[in-house]
Amino acid sequence: MKITIxxxxxxxGQEVTIGCWLLQKRGSxxxxxxxxxxxSGFMQGVVVKANDEELFDVAKGLNQETSxxxxxxxxxxxxxxxxxxxxxxxxxxxxxxxxxPITPKEHGPEFLLDNRHLWLRSxxxxxxxxxxxxxxxxxxxxxxxNGFKKIDSPILTNSAPEGTTELFHTKYFDEDAFLSQSxxxxxxxxxxxxxxxxxxxxxxxxxxxxxxxxxxxxxxxxPEMAFYxxxxxxxxxxxxxxxxxxxxxxxxxxxxEALGRETAVLEQIKAPFPRITYxxxxxxxxxxxxxxxxxxxxxxxxxxxxxxNHYDKPVFIINYPKAIKSFYMxxxxxxxxxVLCADLIAPxxxxxxxxxxxxxxxxxxxxxxxxxSGLSTDDYEWYLDLRKYGxxxxxxxxLGLERTVAWLSGVQHVRETSPxxxxxxxxxx
Numbered sequence: 005m006k007i008t009i010x011x012x013x014x015x016x017g018q019e020v021t022i023g024c025w026l027l028q029k030r031g032s033x034x035x036x037x038x039x040x041x042x043x044s045g046f047m048q049g050v051v052v053k054a055n056d057e058e059l060f061d062v063a064k065g066l067n068q069e070t071s072x073x074x075x076x077x078x079x080x081x082x083x084x085x086x087x088x089x090x091x092x093x094x095x096x097x098x099x100x101x102x103x104x105p106i107t108p109k110e111h112g113p114e115f116l117l118d119n120r121h122l123w124l125r126s127x128x129x130x131x132x133x134x135x136x137x138x139x140x141x142x143x144x145x146x147x148x149x150n151g152f153k154k155i156d157s158p159i160l161t162n163s164a165p166e167g168t169t170e171l172f173h174t175k176y177f178d179e180d181a182f183l184s185q186s187x188x189x190x191x192x193x194x195x196x197x198x199x200x201x202x203x204x205x206x207x208x209x210x211x212x213x214x215x216x217x218x219x220x221x222x223x224x225x226x227p228e229m230a231f232y233x234x235x236x237x238x239x240x241x242x243x244x245x246x247x248x249x250x251x252x253x254x255x256x257x258x259x260x261e262a263l264g265r266e267t268a269v270l271e272q273i274k275a276p277f278p279r280i281t282y283x284x285x286x287x288x289x290x291x292x293x294x295x296x297x298x299x300x301x302x303x304x305x306x307x308x309x310x311x312x313n314h315y316d317k318p319v320f321i322i323n324y325p326k327a328i329k330s331f332y333m334x335x336x337x338x339x340x341x342x343v344l345c346a347d348l349i350a351p352x353x354x355x356x357x358x359x360x361x362x363x364x365x366x367x368x369x370x371x372x373x374x375x376x377s378g379l380s381t382d383d384y385e386w387y388l389d390l391r392k393y394g395x396x397x398x399x400x401x402x403l404g405l406e407r408t409v410a411w412l413s414g415v416q417h418v419r420e421t422s423p424x425x426x427x428x429x430x431x432x433x
Contacts, residue, residue, distance in 0.1 A: 010044035012078050012088050019093070021075040022047075026066050026101075027127070028108060036063040038092065040074065045258070046127060048081065048089040049074055055093070062095050069101040069125070085261055113419070120424055121433045131259035132420055135252055136409045140204075142251040143225050143403075146244055147202050152227060155194040157187030157203045163383040170210045183208040188400060189332075189387050191228040192363060195398055196390055202227040214428055216417040217305065217355050219406055221426040228400035234334070234344040234362040237399035238320060241348060241358055242275040244403075245318060249273040252412050265414040269351065272316055279320040282342065285311050302328045309353040318357070322346040331377040332370065334362040346401075354411040360401025367391035 007020045024042040031037060038049040053060040066072075075094040081087060106122055116123045123129055147154075160174070160181045172183040187203035194201040203226045211218060227244075229237065249270055253260070260267055280288070286299050289307055297307055303321075312319055323342040326335065333343035345361035364370040370391055374384050381388070409421035419425040424433065 006073075008044040009040065009042045009047045012047060012090070015078045016080060016088065017078065019075065019077050020090075021073050022090070023073050023098075024071070025125070026068060026070045026072070027125075028068065029063070029066060031064060036060060038063060038066070038074075040090075041125070041127075041130070045086065046130075047086055048084060049076065049092045050089060051092045051095075059092070059095060062097075063092070066095075066097075067101050067104065068107070069104045071098040071101070072096055073098065085258060113417075117419065117425070117427075117430060118432070124423060127262050129420065131256075131262040132409065132413045132415060133423065134259045135256050135413045136405065136421060138252050138255050139248050139405065139408060139412070142248040143204070143244075145251075146247045147227060150200070150240075152200045152202050153194075153198045155187075155191060155198070155201045155203055157184065157190035157205065159184045159206065163379075172208050172210050185209055186224060186402060187226050188228065188402065191226055191400060192387070192398065193390055195228040195230045195400070196394065196396075199231075200227070200229045212428055215305065216419075217407060217410075219418050219422060219425055219427060222418075222422070223405040224402045225405060226400060226402040228398065230396050230398045232362075232399040233397050234346070234399055237360055237362065237401060238279075238322075238346060239275075241320075241346075241360060241401055242277045242318075245277075245348070245358070246273055246275045248408070249412065260413070263413050263415070265412075269316075270412065273318065277317050277320055277348070278315050279322055279346075280311065281322055282324045283339075285321050288314070300325050300327060305353075305355055308349050308355050312349045312351050312353070316351065318348050318350050320346045320348055329361070331373040331379065332361075332363050334364050335369075350407070350411045352411070354407060356404075357407045357411060358401050358403045360399065362397065362399040365391060365395045365397050367395065 005020050007015060007022060009022060022042055024040040027039040027041045029036060029038050034053050036051040040047050040049050051060050051063040073096040074090065074092050076090040076092040079089055079091055081089040105119055160176060161184050162181060171185060174181050185207050187205060191201055191203045205223065206221055207224045208221050253267060253270055289297060289310060292310055294307060294310065311321065323336050323339065324345055325341055326343050329343050329345055333345050336342040336344050343361060347356045348358035349355060350357045364373065367388060371381060371388055374381055406418045406421040410418050415421065419427060
C-alpha cells in the first residue's frame with residue numbers, strides 16, 4: 005500500500021510503501037538511520053543489519069537526495085517530534101543522486117540562492133513554504149467566510165496606484181504599460197459591484213533596495229469594502245491577522261519547531277491591537293533619543309522597530325501626514341494635515357505588514373488630489389467614474405505576504421519566504 009509520510013500515523017503496525025528522497029543518513033555498525041522526505045513531511049527510516057545484511061549495505065551506500073520507494077513497518081517513536089518511524093524492510097532505488105551540491109555543512113546566502121531550486125528541499129525552507137501555504141489557505145478561508153469575493157486584477161496597467169515612478173516599464177503593442185504595483189484601484193471598482201472583494205497576486209516595485217524587508221516581486225492580499233469607514237477596516241484587519249496567526253500555530257506545529265520559532269510570542273496575538281497616532285509616535289521616538297526624524301517624515305526600519313518594541317502585539321500607527329501618503333486617502337476631519345490611514349507594524353523588528361486607509365469618495369476632492377500629485381486625470385478617468393455614479397464611503401488594505409511569512413516563521417530575510425525570490429541583481433533561477 006502506497007501512502008505519504010503525513011498519513012503514516014494512521015497505519016501504525018502495518019507494512020506500507022512510501023515514495024521519498026533521502027535527506028540525510030547516519031549509522032553505526034548495526035543500524036542505519038535514514039532521514040526521509042516526500043513533500044508531505046519528514047520521517048526516519050531504520051535499517052537493522054541483523055534483519056537483512058544486503059539491505060543494510062544498500063542503505064549504507066545511499067547518497068543524499070537519492071529517490072526511492074521504501075517499504076516497511078510503521079512504528080511509534082516517542083523520541084521523534086513526528087512520533088513515528090519506519091522499520092525498513094525493502095528499498096527500491098528510483099534514481100541514484102550523486103554530488104548533490106547542498107550538503108549538511110554551512111553555505112553562504114549567494115550560493116544557496118544560486119541553488120534555490122534545490123535549497124527548497126531543505127527542512128527549514130520546506131517549513132517556511134508550509135507556513136506560507138497555510139497563510140494563503142487561511143486568507144481564503146477567512147475572507148470567503150466573511151462574505152468577500154475574489155477578484156483578479158490585471159498585472160499590466162497604464163498607471164500607478166501609488167503615484168510613483170518606481171515602476172517596471174514595458175510596451176503594450178504601441179502603448180506604454182507598467183507591471184502592477186497594486187491591485188487596489190481595480191478592487192475598488194469591483195467593490196462597487198460586489199460590496200466586499202479581495203485581490204491576491206504578484207506586485208512589482210522597481211526599488212533599488214537591499215534591505216532584509218524588500219523584494220522586487222512580492223505578493224499582496226488586498227481586500228476592499230464598500231460602506232466601510234476607517235475604524236471598520238481596522239477591526240477587519242486585526243481579526244484577519246489574529247485568524248492567520250492562530251491557524252499557523254494550529255496547523256504548522258512541526259514547521260515552527262523545525263525553524264526554532266518561539267511560539268509563545270505568537271500565542272498572544274489576539275484582537276484588539278493597540279493604536280498610536282503618527283504624531284504621538286514621533287513624540288515617543290524623540291523621547292527615546294531619535295532626533296533624526298521630524299513630524300512630516302516617513303519612518304525607517306529603526307523607528308518602526310522602536311515603536312513596536314513598546315507593545316507585545318502588532319500595533320497600528322494611524323493618521324500619517326497627507327504629504328507622505330498616497331493621493332487616494334481620505335483626509336482626517338480632526339486634523340486636515342493627516343489622512344485616515346494606518347500601517348500595522350509587526351513585533352520583533354519585522355516592520356509593516358499591512359497598509360490601509362479609507363479612500364476618498366468625493367469626486368471633486370479626488371480629482372484635485374490627483375492633479376496636486378502631478379498625475380494625469382486622463383489616466384485615472386475610469387477611477388474617477390467610481391465617484392460619479394453612486395459613490396459611497398469605502399476602505400481597504402493590503403497585506404504583504406512575504407513579510408508576514410517572515411514574521412510568523414521567524415526568518416530574518418524575506419528572500420527565504422518566496423519560492424523563487426526576485427532581488428536587486430538577482431533574476432536566476
